[in-house]
Amino acid sequence: MQKDYNTLENIIRLPHKYAAGPIFTRFYDGLRAGKILGSTCPNCKKVLVPARSFCPQCHANLDEFVEVAQEGEVVSWAYSDKEFFGSPGKPPFITALIRLDGTGCNFLHLLGGDGLNTLENVQAKVKKGTRVKVVWNEDKIGRMLDIKYFEPVS
Numbered sequence: 001m002q003k004d005y006n007t008l009e010n011i012i013r014l015p016h017k018y019a020a021g022p023i024f025t026r027f028y029d030g031l032r033a034g035k036i037l038g039s040t041c042p043n044c045k046k047v048l049v050p051a052r053s054f055c056p057q058c059h060a061n062l063d064e065f066v067e068v069a070q071e072g073e074v075v076s077w078a079y080s081d082k083e084f085f086g087s088p089g090k091p092p093f094i095t096a097l098i099r100l101d102g103t104g105c106n107f108l109h110l111l112g113g114d115g116l117n118t119l120e121n122v123q124a125k126v127k128k129g130t131r132v133k134v135v136w137n138e139d140k141i142g143r144m145l146d147i148k149y150f151e152p153v154s
């Protein structure tokens with residue numbers, strides 16, 4: 001049967017608000033105050049960051065918040081010179097998994113500073129295990145990007 005219409009692809013931008021829930025509300029409030037909050041699992045004792053409502057390993061309910069270190073080490077990173085819908089900013093940007101000191105999981109955020117503006121510079125300066133520390137945005141509004149990025153510790 002021959003169709004009498006064409007289908008076209010389109011991207012629809014849909015601004016919306018959502019309830020962050022009590023755990024992420026407290027986590028974001030912590031960011032606004034310049035603190036990174038995690039959750040401590042009462043069973044496996046892991047500190048998970050961002051704070052969350054249950055442990056993904058042992059499924060225990062988590063309701064104990066703890067302020068975590070603002071330094072850690074790079075586990076892996078990816079350099080992007082392309083902007084895409086939902087990208088964290090203008091390219092280039094470097095997303096990274098960071099293991100903050102004393103935590104039991106990786107924290108996904110950005111790397112920046114210290115001349116990290118080309119792939120070659122990032123390759124030269126950032127390795128697995130490179131020590132990094134948080135750099136805060138001057139104006140914090142209670143969002144993940146209150147942390148501007150993590151920069152290598154010199």
Ligand SMILES: [Zn+2]
Pocket residue numbers: 041042043044045046055056057058059060
């Ligand atoms: Zn656990």
